[in-house]
Amino acid sequence: MKEKYIKIATYQFSSEAQIFKGRLEAEGIHVLITDQYTIDTDPLISNAIGGVKLLVLKEDKARAESVLAELSAYSLDDNGGEVYCPKCKGSKIDYFTNVNDIKAFLAFIVNFLLLGLYPIYTKYEYRCEDCKEKFNVI
Numbered sequence: 001m002k003e004k005y006i007k008i009a010t011y012q013f014s015s016e017a018q019i020f021k022g023r024l025e026a027e028g029i030h031v032l033i034t035d036q037y038t039i040d041t042d043p044l045i046s047n048a049i050g051g052v053k054l055l056v057l058k059e060d061k062a063r064a065e066s067v068l069a070e071l072s073a074y075s076l077d078d079n080g081g082e083v084y085c086p087k088c089k090g091s092k093i094d095y096f097t098n099v100n101d102i103k104a105f106l107a108f109i110v111n112f113l114l115l116g117l118y119p120i121y122t123k124y125e126y127r128c129e130d131c132k133e134k135f136n137v138i
Helices: 014-026 036-041 058-070 102-114
Strands: 005-011 031-034 052-057 093-098 123-128
Touching (some): 005 014, 014 031, 014 036, 052 058
Antiparallel strands (some): 093 123
């Protein structure tokens, strides 16, 4: 009988998918990852092809979703504690890269377009999902 796999999650980078795959396999759930090598070859097309997909057997779907739900969906600080928004005190905080200043833009142009390298200088910031406030943790 042919096994049926169902997509339970997608990730922008394969390293994220590998972490969650390891956690699911530790629980005895068989996991497949698709589009990993395509995105590893060219990370900038991740959003275009829908990211790295995490697949589990159809009969393991509920258990896998339960395991993933136990893991924190939002950003944690260096000590493993939740990050809170300075404006609304919410804890639904995501960590993003951005290119919104001249230094980041020039680094992108020089590294990627002229040299063909993945950008070396990247600026990161937190963003609250509740109030959309952008901030940095000091």
